[in-house]
Amino acid sequence: MTISSRSLLRRLQSEQKAMTATLARYVELESPSGAPEPIAALVAEIAKDFAAIGGRVRLHRMKGHGPALQVDFSGPRRSPRLLLLGHVDTVYPLGTLRTMPWREKAGKLNGPGTFDMKAGIVQALYALRALLAEGPLPCNVRMLLVPDEEIGSPASQPLTEKLALQADAVLVLEPAAGEEGACKTSRKGVGRYTLRITGRASHAGLDFERGASAIVEAARQVEAIHALCQPQKGLTLNPGLITGGTRPNVVAEHAEIVVDLRFFSAAQAKRADAALHRLRPHDPRCKLELTGSVERWAFERSPATVRLYRVAQKAARGVGFELAEKAVGGGSDGNLTAALGIPTLDGLGGVGDGAHAPHEFVFARELPRRAAMLAGVITALAAGEGLARG
Ligand SMILES: [Zn+2]
Structure with a gap:
């Protein structure tokens, strides 16, 4: 009953x-x-x-x-x-x-x-x-x-x-x-990635064009990372932390972006991970190095x-x-x-x-x-x- x-x-x-x-x-x-x-x-x-x-x-x-x-x-x-x-x-x-x-x-x-x-x-x-x-x-x-x-x-x-x-x-x-x-x-699952950018330092006044700014490169990479987001599908990449440079009158040699990845499916996470690994420098004189991974499925x-x-x-x-x-x-x-x-x-x-x-x-x-x-x-x-x- x-x-x-x-x-x-x-x-x-x-x-x-x-x-x-x-x-x-x-x-x-x-x-x-x-x-x-x-x-x-x-x-x-x-x-x-x-x-x-x-x-x-x-x-x-x-x-x-x-x-x-x-x-x-x-x-x-x-x-x-x-x-x-x-x-x-x-x-x-x-x-x-x-x-x-x-x-x-x-x-x-x-x-x-x-x-x-x-x-x-x-x-x-x-x-x-x-x-x-x-x-x-x-x-x-x-x-x-x-x-x-x-x-x-x-x-x-x-x-x-x-x-x-x-x-x-x-x-x-x-x-x-x-x-x-x-x-x-x-x-959601969570991932954490760090993108390190190495450019070429120079004097901002005397030698501006000989420098390759890691900060300018970082700004362009932030745009590329942001373009991977599909918030309506629950996939987000937040460049929540950015550091770089030494002084205003120096073209920056180093910059770093830390990205928080959130996703609903393993497939999404794998696609985002692959896309992050495919990032290439806009300025060929800059180098990119990506570390990090999914931390929690x-x-x-x-x-x-x-x-x-x-x-x-x-x-x-x-x-x-x-x-x-x-x-x-x-x-x-x-x-x-x-x-x-x-x-x-x-x-x-x-x-x-x-x-x-x-x-x-x-x-x-x-x-x-x-x-x-x-x-x-x-x-x-x-x-x-x-x-x-x-
Ligand atoms: Zn509780």
Whole structure:
């Protein structure tokens, strides 16, 4: 028997106050990355809540970071295995609550880590609780919350990868994109390049024409680099740093351009890389030397991710809203799991704004709706929708 998404939504809406209170409790336990004891205190609180609804809790010690929290709920044998992924750490140092206290005002819940990403944890808790109120879960659900995502997951990455490889799909509880609450189906990759230009120095007054200005050459190269951008396709090359020359009265011998490359696909990155290597000096007396490469590959919008998105879109419609998808520049642990080829959908957490900023908030009314959507996604995936299995 399927559970009506409308009745789940009504149930969760009646719990909006309780969800808000749970979020307040999590926010008031500050949890900056690299603070093992505060992180452990928050993890203990979250573990208690998940244990209370029947989850089997396991802590993974991570030296210098506080524990990662794993919670397991069993479904029927051979049913899909889902991994809900998130983090308990925030970017705010201890004591931030003094200047940025928990506040509820005009439907907004403000405080450090509300949006990124304690609301996502609360939504997962209440989504599972609502499903469990109807009976055993329809599939195996595991949640992993890591303590070090905001500093690049140095300690937890192997655990995330290990658990992702045991899952049929990964649902990332990170904040939604924009106030319309879009989920994230792709994330840009990054490259960094340096173009060094060597010209010929001379006296700007006596010997101007004997010089070959590296700065003039650099200006022409900047134009050539800029011409490679296709911002409408997500490909950008930003010559964000330029240096060169020694004095105004010397024709510059050296100049340097540092370029930040952003892209959505490996193909784009390879084309941009090749084009940068094809740059030739405008003035044949100048020499160009290019160094650098792609540093982080993109979380591409794969067919598996799109299938998950369709499932989430349907679940959202079931509870009365249209779920958009968005490509974003910033990253999460979702791209570790996507890079392993595990179907991954990101941005299923809270709806709000101001991640990492003093005005960080989530909308209170979105908590029940997003939890209902997550419950709907879990139910649909359990029924085999959206997963290419076998
Ligand atoms: Zn986050």
